[in-house]
Amino acid sequence: MSSVDQRSGRGRRDLQAAGRAPGSRLPTIFDVARLAGVGKTTVSDAIQDRGRMAPETRARVLAAAEELGYRVHAGARNLIQQRTEVIGVVVGDLFDPFCAELTAHLEPLIAAHGFRMLLTTAGADLKAEGSAITSLVEHRVAAILVISFTGDQSVLDAVGSHMPVICIGYEGPYGVSIGIDDRLGGRLGTAHLLELGHRHIAYVSNSGVPLKTDRDRRNSYRRMLRRAGLSPERRWELRLPAESKSDRYAQMCELLREEDRPTAVFAVSDITAIELMACAEDLGLHVPRELSIVGFDDIMMASVPMIALTTVAQPIAELARRGVETAIALVEDPHTSLKPQRVEPQLILRSTTGPAPSIAIEARPRR
Amino acid sequence: MSSVDQRSGRGRRDLQAAGRAPGSRLPTIFDVARLAGVGKTTVSDAIQDRGRMAPETRARVLAAAEELGYRVHAGARNLIQQRTEVIGVVVGDLFDPFCAELTAHLEPLIAAHGFRMLLTTAGADLKAEGSAITSLVEHRVAAILVISFTGDQSVLDAVGSHMPVICIGYEGPYGVSIGIDDRLGGRLGTAHLLELGHRHIAYVSNSGVPLKTDRDRRNSYRRMLRRAGLSPERRWELRLPAESKSDRYAQMCELLREEDRPTAVFAVSDITAIELMACAEDLGLHVPRELSIVGFDDIMMASVPMIALTTVAQPIAELARRGVETAIALVEDPHTSLKPQRVEPQLILRSTTGPAPSIAIEARPRR
């Protein structure tokens, strides 16, 4: 049987290698062993700094590995060890700044734990979310992090019993979820506008936002309005189509063009808020003198001085940190039991909100 | 020997499984075979729709696989097939909008070819770039896509002989590279400012930009200036530190505060241009009446109406498309020989540039 092992280093492999990379095939542990004049086991031990061996032997093995440019084959190692050092991330849309920023935070955190990130996007297609997850399962990722999940719950259910699934920014019945307190966020934004004296406040959402998120924020908005003695108007609650920018623009214009228009709007995301700002500018409405706008998320763009958007901030870094830490904890001990976590959003005052026009006739100078 | 095969389905595996996922371990091809009452090969064939088999058998196998929730183990398959369906992407910094947007384009393109994206960032650390690449090699990715490489050339050399390496937005002596014509870009931006009558034009760069890129653009800028009978002033050529925002701000203020300040600045990136806009705003300088600014990249942020940055656009989608297509071509046939590709940048006129103050005293109305 030992002769089999000897042969295994060569064999049909050369034939396959012929059609491969422009250069050569990467050396295997066997090649290193041969060069160093030891057995495979010794090489494996030397590389992992395991077992007790003559320091001189170790040095020789390491030198041989170096000379050949040897790199362990992660796939082979994973196969025998029954685990991978890869974490799968599913994100709806990387063109959405919020998702992109969350992802940007995720990568270094994952890397810091010695893992790699296999990233898939679902795009607009709902089916894609399922197949993205399937693919991650096939790669036997150690855990799956899902950002702003919008798809079918059952997909997660099927996977969740095999590997840890952590949802960030989405609160579903399944899996550990990490999100913000959307009701609080809804209150924060609405209260701010109310305090500035606004009585005509619109709520503008986007179909790309998960339903539950939208509902929580909108209900808080309505509740705050009623508490202030106002009755929420249905025509001022928009849910714009995520697919078509021009449709969104048209609907926003319609909202802002009425003679009886709102004096303030609470947007479901910073992107929506920024689109509103642009629309207001086109319509010749001054922000915040004639229209106050508060966003949600606090993406980087919101803080550039030319935009200076007042917004309800999601603690993006914190969400990412908790997500990764939860994932790692679950990978290291699958029996860790964790409850859904909720972090608090925070109102960030910048320059897109001001006193309601009817109250303060002389506008607060902007900037 | 067949008995060995039989045993291999069970064995010590259960012991290992015990400590694993919260649910169960994923079924193997063997489990499916047993449930369907066939051999492993038949299952393998059925799943890949290969070989000729009774349609009835295939249906039975597929049903069994479905029932068990079977998913092929990509790692095991890759091991025997000597290839992976994963493309590694190395990006300097996902917080940089240009890199983030390029990455956003990359993912769906990669997925469309049936591959997955293993994403690593190098961050500020130069060493990290090397270890990120090493890790990709260990995972035996089919190809490596490097975005805005800033590190040590030798790292790429060592890897390039084993797998295709494609650099996007970076032009090095090694590997296939896909970039824009930076000299043309430099000319475009400078010419535009010159045509508007500016005679005092600064060039502001950032140390995060690869040296060659910076040099090409700056040299074109100088050349254009000289051609217009001007002599480039050294004190108006800045290379701001990528690490410290406050240092950058201080240096920009210094540049713009001099009584003998430039009337226009050509920035090496949109982000730099936007920081300049903010600085000008703080200093009470009106853009573009008192200061014209042209950026470089055309990131999404540049087009939002509140910013409306005039800029030299990199065709991001095109760069991504070519990068992925080149990678795939190389994976499918390693002997494909490809030359470095260069695409053309394009000047996008928006609202941050206007006639030089000395020439047109009455300012061109902005917006």
Place this chain on the structure above:
DNA sequence: GTGAAAGCGCTAACAC
């Protein structure tokens, strides 16, 4: 200390 042997889950050549 070192090496032989088994086996991770899968595919593909080759018998039957």
Place this chain on the structure above:
DNA sequence: GTGTTAGCGCTTTCAC
């Protein structure tokens, strides 16, 4: 058509 077998590159007992 279906089963058998070898083996991808690696780790890990377990003898020596």
